Amino acid sequence: MEPGKVAQIFKNGLVLQNPTLVLLLGMCSTLAVTTSLKNAVCMGLSTTAVLLCSNLVISLLRHWIPKQIRIACYVVVVASFVTIVDLLLQAYLPALSESLGIFIPLIVVNCIILARAEAFASKHTPGYAAMDGLAMGLGFTASLSILGVVRELLGSGTLWGVSVLGEGFQPMLLVVAPCGGFIVLGCVIAAAQWARSLAERRGKT
Amino acid sequence: MSVTQLFALALSAILAENFVLVKFLGICPFLGVSKKTDTAVGMGLAVTFVMGLGSMFTWVVNTFLLVPLGLQYMQTVSYILVIAALVQVVEMFLRRALPALYSALGIYLPLITTNCAVLGVALLNTQKHFNFVLSAAYGVLAGLGFTLAIVLFSTIRERLEFSKPPKAFEGFPIALVTAGLLAMAFMGFSGLKVW
């Protein structure tokens, strides 16, 4: 593997094509689980695991799967990994599994995974595909974490369950309510766009 | 199932527990296919249709296959497989048999396979131990909730084209803020007590 290409893959996953902030994929879990940092990180890592494995497997199978049934095949592969992650979480991290609820099985339909399967894994060798899965997953985790930090801090006054803003702080419940999810995500994406345009302008002059 | 029960279920699925605005399911098409009201209506109806069918088929698979054999842990895989195949067959069928409807809805169908709302409703049906009729009804009603949200959202987005957000907020961010405000308005329905 060329290091340059790997670096590019990671740059894409984490920044340039960040799945949440740039590609705008996987919105459901993004919004639903970022009420706390812990949930966000766990969801991010679970997704990363699934993404990594499914990218790897799909890349391995890419020559074997006929076009007509590729979606069905991808879906089965992804769903199996999701189930495995789900079972493992249930067995070893029951509390987290509780709070992520239905969104763990829904990783299956997280658009990121199928999008990467289609756009990357089915066209690259397993090594790169795995790297891409990892990079995208980490990018997803990173942006989920940003959201998680903002929402948990404002909405509960805590971080990773620990009270940090002091006694006087009154948490804003609506930030952790659905509406807050949308609005905070909007603001974070706007901030990302702003940063990008700033960087572009810097680059020009 | 009594009429009041159905009514209660409808209020819950459409307003109080709206799939998009409260439960966060199906956000991608909600954000993606809502620029124009016409397409939003098409997408909403297509999703409703698939959610209804999907609920029925997955109920059958679950009740007659997975539960008797103790294979509940395979729900996710089998549901998504059923849904994917279903969507594809429906698409092919429409294209052949009802080309007019296909040209209106067909383009949305492939998007639906990867829509959390469809798998979500199947999983929720199982979680809530709904029987066949309730499952089907819940699927359709939740789909109608999705339709309501996306159509309403699309009308506001048509208005957004004339608003002037700061540059960084143009496009998706302002749409998300809009969705947030809409979700906030829908908070009024939370915890409806009709039943």
Added chain:
Amino acid sequence: MLHGFYGGVHPADRKKTTSKVKIAAMERPPARVVLPLCGQDGESGEPLVKAGDKVSLGQLLCPATPRFAAVHASVSGTVAAIEPCLQSWGGKALSIVLENDGKDAPARPAWTPASRRDAPQDLTPGEIVDIVRQAGIAGMGGGAFPAYLKLHSAIGRVDALLLNGAECEPYLTADERLMEERPEAVIGGTRLLMRCLALDRAVIGVEGNKYAAVAALRKQLPLRGGDVEVRTLRARYPQGSEKQLIQKLTGRRVPTGKLPADAGCVVFNVATAAAVYDAVYDAVPLTRRVVTVAGSAVAEPKNLLVPLGTPLEDLIREAGGWCAPPDRVLAGGPMMGAAQFDLSTPVTKGTSAVLGLVAAEIKPANRPEGPCLRCGRCIEACPMGLEPVYLHLYADHGRVRELAGLHIMDCTECGACAYGCPARIRLVHSIRSGKQQLRSLQEKNRGEGGAG
């Protein structure tokens, strides 16, 4: 029974300065006059004279076209040039420029004046239409549409003849003075039109604030049961707009894209009727009209009887020149008139006023635009039942297809919407721009349709 029309606004009428001032002829006639041969749209007719020709007052210079009435010399003198000249609507039109010799030597009448006929009442409709055509009479309410064509298409199809004496625009008193000073001409003209259309009744609609004019007209008529009825209307802008007048007086509505005749009505301005009277009885073509010269920037506001083609600056001079620097000079009333930047533009058959307004009079129409509040005042004001706020929005964003769906072409540009807009959005202007965008799109589509 009177019917209402939707919408409308109540601008201050500002007619006091001139409503009691008698119509005066020009003391210093214009040195040269400019007579356009076509209107804003359509082709110009073939001029019958060339540069250097001598012409006498009332001589036919250019025959009628399907869009434009015949043109007659409004002064006697020499043809100085035939060239495109700036017109008050903003563009250039091919015009005959006459050098005035100040003699006003009249041309020989082209038809027999009815006053010299044995039995003027025996004129046939055809003869009247013919005289109207030969006299070059065009709508003097602003439209300047050839009156003979309007008559022609109305014969046999209408059951209501309406005379428009509403004069709903602020400042304007030309029609009011005319009705007051020459009621016999207005009513005589009306009777001629009635004969022409084979009707035995006609209604003159006058806004209620013109008591003297109404009294003068009524004095010409029997107290009860006359063939011509004078009806007073509540002062509301745009009462004088053809469609609103029809709605108000008959309860009918002109179907979209159709002519008043399709609703069984025909409307003439009172000055048009007077011009018909003069043409039939005295055999004079239309070469003069009454113009209100007013506004706070004008030293001596008055109503002037001026030769057609007189440059606006001559009118201003005749009215004492400026007594304050004008901010806007308008040809026409403040609601529909066009702002001028070059005062050499001529008076035409449709020019009812020249106004010199100082900034304070225009206020607050000249305040900068703010964001639309969606207050809905424009919708409430629109007599055509349109949605100006959306017309503006879509026009501003170039969404032309939506404009067609909102019936933008139905807008009469009356300005009632912009009058009341608290945000001072230039609604009429953007609607006009939207209309143009729609027209060019339609033309393009038609072109493509034809080619494909």
Added chain:
Amino acid sequence: MLTGIITAVAVLGGLGAGLGLLLAAADRVFAVEEDPRLRRLVDALPGANCGGCGFPGCAAYAAAVLEGSTVVGACPVGGEASAAKMARIMGVEKPKARVRQVALVRCTGGGRDKKRYEYDGYSDCRAAAQVPGGGELACAYGCLGLGSCVKACPFGAIAVEDGAARVDEDRCRGCLQCIPACPRNLITVVPYGTDVSVLCANADKGAEVRTVCADGCIACGLCKKACPNGAVSLAGNCAVIDYDKCDACGRCVDACPRHLIRKS
């Protein structure tokens, strides 16, 4: 546990096989004829639906290409890349590499201070062109600076600076939506990377131009003389550059006494 595994494999495998059969059957039963190239053509286009190709949208253009009623390479937005892909799909020669075309506004804005009157209307060039005098500028050819073209550009490539609209060459995709928006017909197309451009479209005689603009072209012909390649000509009292001949030497730029030929 073994039985568990066997049932699992049997059930899911059976489900998979069954659905595979279903799909296969459906494929057979519901087969419709559609040229598979259509979708690929649409995919090869950028999807901006801007109309720059002259069709109502990307899909319509793709259909027309398939039908053979037009050629590949008409999409200004997708440019080279789209054209190549489409050519491959259609199995035709790739069209000859075409230099990207961009828009140019032919006005320096030099007449912005010379006004015939004060314009107080709706802030839009097309609307300003409708009032008497067609806008406040004394110059009948100058940019009104009210930005109708800015509004028309789907890619945000135009901005009004110093009284005249300017096209950002890098953002401009050559869709030409701006051209009909300009009531003064000031916008033309030039090849991308054009270094030398004439920023005036005034067709009046020199003496008149001097009264209305500080920069306007007076058709003195110095540029024409200065050009070693014969690329500059005077058409209708205004300089025009033939870019097939121009090699951007910039001599006309130096020669122009009114500084309206500019180098970027």
Added chain:
Amino acid sequence: MSGKKPPLRDSLRFYGKLVLILFGITAVSALLMALVNGLTQDRIASLAEDRRQAAMSAVMPGENVIFSQVPFDPGTVLDMQVAYEGGILRGYCVQLTADGFGGPITLMVGVDGGSKVTGVKILDHNETAGVGTRVDNSAYLSAYRGRSAGSGADAVSGATVTSRAVERGVDAALEAVARFEREGGMSVEEGEV
């Protein structure tokens, strides 16, 4: 999917391949899942059981309490177990839901043999954090201890939607126990016959 229909035989072979591949993939993933399931299922099951036990023990304190399920009316409660301590009936643990502010609240209520509440635990809820969740603390919940069926609404002050829901839930549990003792006792025996 394809332009022209290929001859049936060719397409049959192709379809066969499709089916086989799909079968293969599903079978392999089923195998994998089954394996993981086999590894985890006992642990998951025991975790769930532990949680229930813990909840029941929390509302029914005592040494060596043994629980055993009894038939219950699924229309009103989710689960009902009898608690024995050294063979003596200690009481009942009732699991049920009540309509709260943001949806159903799942409660575990312990009731002793004398129809007095021994403890209340909230298992699951959807209430607003900070408001609704104020009821989810031991001080508040312990106020229910000793409550009996007839004791009325004076137990809890400062009613909110959530607290009233909990109260209703507790009363429903008492009611269910009462009914069970009235008639259900017999039905147990009948059931066991």
Added chain:
Amino acid sequence: MSGRPTKKSEQRPERRQEDGAARRPAKLTVASSPHMAGRDSTRMLMLDVLIALMPALIFSGCYFFGPRAFVVTAVSAAGCLAFELLFNLATRRAQTIGDLSAVVTGVLLAFTLPADVPYWVVLVGDFFAIVIVKQLFGGLGKNFMNPALAGRVFLFSFPAVMSSFPAVRQWLDLGSTVDAVSAATPMAALHDGAVPAFTLQEMFTGIRGGSLGEVSAALLLLGGAYLVIRRVIRLRIPVCYLGTVALLSYFFPPAGVADPLEWMLYQLMSGGLLLGAVFMATDYVTSPVTRMGQVYYGVGCGLLTVFLRTYGSYPEGVAFAILIMNACAWAFDKWGKPRPYGRVRSRREAAE
């Protein structure tokens, strides 16, 4: 009129100027018609709304809650102005605070809060209303949702603050400590299907618990009348809104209500209904502009208010009803398109 000269006019006064004066004046303005306009301006309209709100504010501040009502309102208005100012500075936009719409938002937001609300809570609401709901969409005229109401609903973030109200005529401290004796508002009783403990006269004059500005039905109606007379608002929306609520509560009272008329009157006068129907549902920006659209909107507000009051879990129905209808406003305008003059004649007219 044709060439028959009338009598020459009288001799002109000497004041006559030289010919030169009739030449083109130095500087003319050209614009499209009309060249005259009515007096209304955005700022005047906003000022009128503020004036209309004053009676209710004075009542609250001088009689009901004490000066704290003034202070809360002033803080809120100032906060809104400040946030708008800062936002415009930050995004380098033209300053817009002069149009006073931010003040209206601030005052109305304050009116919907309990009078003992801490000042910082007010400022959080102001921030949400002005920055998130209004300015992010482009400022005045561009927001699709009522800023004041959205700000209020966002403050449900602090439910403890938002669901306790001072007692009737409890004179409040100016300080920021919340020391109110929280008391039941009429809304709480209505929510449970019971008639509140205030007489109808008390409700009408404003002797009842509630938010800062909503207590006096009479003074709110007075303000509404002022707005109608000044033609700031039209009656269509308030009448449809209140009419729907009245009809529904008269014909479908909850079981156990003895006198439906009395029940209806209580419904109309309690909660934020009058404040909402007169001042908030009528907000131009967030309501439909077409006549029929406004009818749908008013009726929709009414239906939702009654529905949410009856079945919702928040005691408040008005705020959510208006917000949800705000979201429908654009659609209502499309459905409620007027029939332009001369299009599709009605049968009656055709028959004539």
